[in-house]
Amino acid sequence: MNFEFTENQSMFRDMVRDFSRQEIAPIAQQMDEEGTMPDALLAKLREGGFFGLSFPEKYGGMGIDTVTYALVIEELSKASAGVSVMITVHNSVGSYPLAMFGGEEVKQAFLPRMAAGEIAAFCVTEPGAGSDAAAIASTARKEGEQYILNGGKIFVTNGSRAAFFVVLARTPGTVGHKDIHAFIVESGTPGLTVAKKEDKMGLRASDTVAIDLEDVAVPAEHLLGKEGDGFKVAMSALDGGRIGIAFQALGIGQACLEESIKYAKVREQFGKPLARQPVIAEKIADMGIELEAARLLGFQAAWLKDQGQPCTKQAAMAKVAATEAAWRAADAAVQIHGGYGYCKEYAVERYYRDVRVTRIYEGTSEIQRLVIARQLLAG
Ligand SMILES: Cc1cc2nc3c(=O)[nH]c(=O)nc-3n(C[C@H](O)[C@H](O)[C@H](O)COP(=O)(O)OP(=O)(O)OC[C@H]3O[C@@H](n4cnc5c(N)ncnc54)[C@H](O)[C@@H]3O)c2cc1C
Missing domain, CATH: 1.10.540.10 (Acyl-CoA dehydrogenase/oxidase, N-terminal domain)
Known part of the structure; x- marks a missing residue:
C-alpha cells in the first residue's frame, strides 16, 4: 500500500x-x-x-x-x-x-x-422533500418532443449565478422514486425564475436560492439517462458530491487546527503560552488525530471512485467522519481562542459558522448513517 x-x-x-x-x-x-x-x-x-x-x-x-x-x-x-x-x-x-x-x-x-465557467447547479430539494428526495412533487409532463416542468426547488447552491440547472421532476400523479426524471435546463428558459435568496448563517459568499418552475419547456434530448433514471442520476452524482463535502469540511477543520496552533503559541496565560498548558495541547492533538483519520477515509473513498469501484458506503463514511471531526475542530478552535474566538476579528468565528452546514447538505449525518447501516447490515 x-x-x-x-x-x-x-x-x-x-x-x-x-x-x-x-x-x-x-x-x-x-x-x-x-x-x-x-x-x-x-x-x-x-x-x-x-x-x-x-x-x-x-x-x-x-x-x-x-x-x-x-x-x-x-x-x-x-x-x-x-x-x-x-x-x-x-x-x-x-x-x-x-x-x-x-x-x-x-x-x-x-x-x-x-x-469555461458557466456555472451549474443541482435542484432536488423541495419544501416537502429534503432527506426523503423520492418525495419530490415537481412534475415533468411529456408533450411531443419536449417536457413541461412545473413546481419549485429550494436551497439551490449557485442558483442565482447558474447557467445550467440539473432538475429532478416526476411524471404527474406518480409517487416513489421510479417515475422521477433528471433534466439539464438552461437559465433563461421561460418559466424558470429565482424566487428567493436565503440569508444564511455561514457560507455567505455562496448563493443559495429557491427556484420556481412554471411551464418550463425542456427539449426531450435534455433528459439525462432514460425516463425514470432521475433518482439513480442524483444518487450516483451524490457519491462524488459527498467526497467533495468531506474534503470541504476537512479544509475548514485544518484551518481551525492551524489557527489554533498559531494562537496557542503566542497567547500567554498563567505565565506560559497556551500551547504549553496540557489541556490545550491535548485539544490540539485530538483535532489532529480526528482530522487525519477522516482524511484517510476520504482518500479511500476517492481512490475507490477512481478505480471505478462502488464507493457509496465509503463516501458516506468519509462525509460523516470528516464533517463531525471538522465540527469538533471548529468548536475547539473557538474555545482555544477564548473570547476572541467569538469575535469576527478572528477567522475561527467564520469557520465555526461555515462548518455547520456540512453535516446537513448532500445528505445529513443521520441519513448517511442510514446508508452506511443498510450496507453493513446487508452483508
Ligand atoms: C446551504 C445549503 C445548500 C444546499 N444546497 C443544495 C443544492 O444545491 N441542491 C439541493 O437539491 N439541495 C441543497 N440543499 C438542501 C439539503 O440537501 C437539505 O437541506 C438536506 O438534504 C436536508 O433536508 P431538509 O433540510 O429538508 O431536512 P429534513 O429532511 O426535514 O430533516 C430534518 C432533520 O430530520 C432528520 N431526519 C430526516 N429523516 C430522518 C430519518 N429517516 N431518520 C433519522 N433522521 C431523519 C434529518 O437528518 C435532519 O436532522 C442545501 C441546503 C443548505 C442548507
Whole structure:
C-alpha cells in the first residue's frame, strides 16, 4: 500500500494552495461580511480552470482524478468554504449528471461551456422533500418532443449565478422514486425564475436560492439517462458530491487546527503560552488525530471512485467522519481562542459558522448513517 501522492497530485495541491492564499484568503472575511463574491475572483477561478476540474479533456476540462480533486477542494476550503462549495457543487452534482448520463450532442454543446465557467447547479430539494428526495412533487409532463416542468426547488447552491440547472421532476400523479426524471435546463428558459435568496448563517459568499418552475419547456434530448433514471442520476452524482463535502469540511477543520496552533503559541496565560498548558495541547492533538483519520477515509473513498469501484458506503463514511471531526475542530478552535474566538476579528468565528452546514447538505449525518447501516447490515 502506497500513501504517497503522485508528482502531479502534489503539484496541483501546491498550485491551489498558493492561489487560495494569494487570491481568496485576503478577501474571505470581506466576502463573508458582504454576502457575495466579486466578479474579479470568479474571473480568476475561470482562468485557473476551476470550473472544469473533473471534466474529460475532450470537453475542455482538466480531467483530474478524484484524489487530486479532493486535494483541490481541501485547499480552497481552507481559504473560503463559500468559494469551495460553489466549485464542488459545479464540478460534482452540477455537471457530473450531464457528463455521465447526457446524450453526446448535449454534452458537446454544454460541457465545454461549463468547463469555461458557466456555472451549474443541482435542484432536488423541495419544501416537502429534503432527506426523503423520492418525495419530490415537481412534475415533468411529456408533450411531443419536449417536457413541461412545473413546481419549485429550494436551497439551490449557485442558483442565482447558474447557467445550467440539473432538475429532478416526476411524471404527474406518480409517487416513489421510479417515475422521477433528471433534466439539464438552461437559465433563461421561460418559466424558470429565482424566487428567493436565503440569508444564511455561514457560507455567505455562496448563493443559495429557491427556484420556481412554471411551464418550463425542456427539449426531450435534455433528459439525462432514460425516463425514470432521475433518482439513480442524483444518487450516483451524490457519491462524488459527498467526497467533495468531506474534503470541504476537512479544509475548514485544518484551518481551525492551524489557527489554533498559531494562537496557542503566542497567547500567554498563567505565565506560559497556551500551547504549553496540557489541556490545550491535548485539544490540539485530538483535532489532529480526528482530522487525519477522516482524511484517510476520504482518500479511500476517492481512490475507490477512481478505480471505478462502488464507493457509496465509503463516501458516506468519509462525509460523516470528516464533517463531525471538522465540527469538533471548529468548536475547539473557538474555545482555544477564548473570547476572541467569538469575535469576527478572528477567522475561527467564520469557520465555526461555515462548518455547520456540512453535516446537513448532500445528505445529513443521520441519513448517511442510514446508508452506511443498510450496507453493513446487508452483508
Ligand atoms: C446551504 C445549503 C445548500 C444546499 N444546497 C443544495 C443544492 O444545491 N441542491 C439541493 O437539491 N439541495 C441543497 N440543499 C438542501 C439539503 O440537501 C437539505 O437541506 C438536506 O438534504 C436536508 O433536508 P431538509 O433540510 O429538508 O431536512 P429534513 O429532511 O426535514 O430533516 C430534518 C432533520 O430530520 C432528520 N431526519 C430526516 N429523516 C430522518 C430519518 N429517516 N431518520 C433519522 N433522521 C431523519 C434529518 O437528518 C435532519 O436532522 C442545501 C441546503 C443548505 C442548507
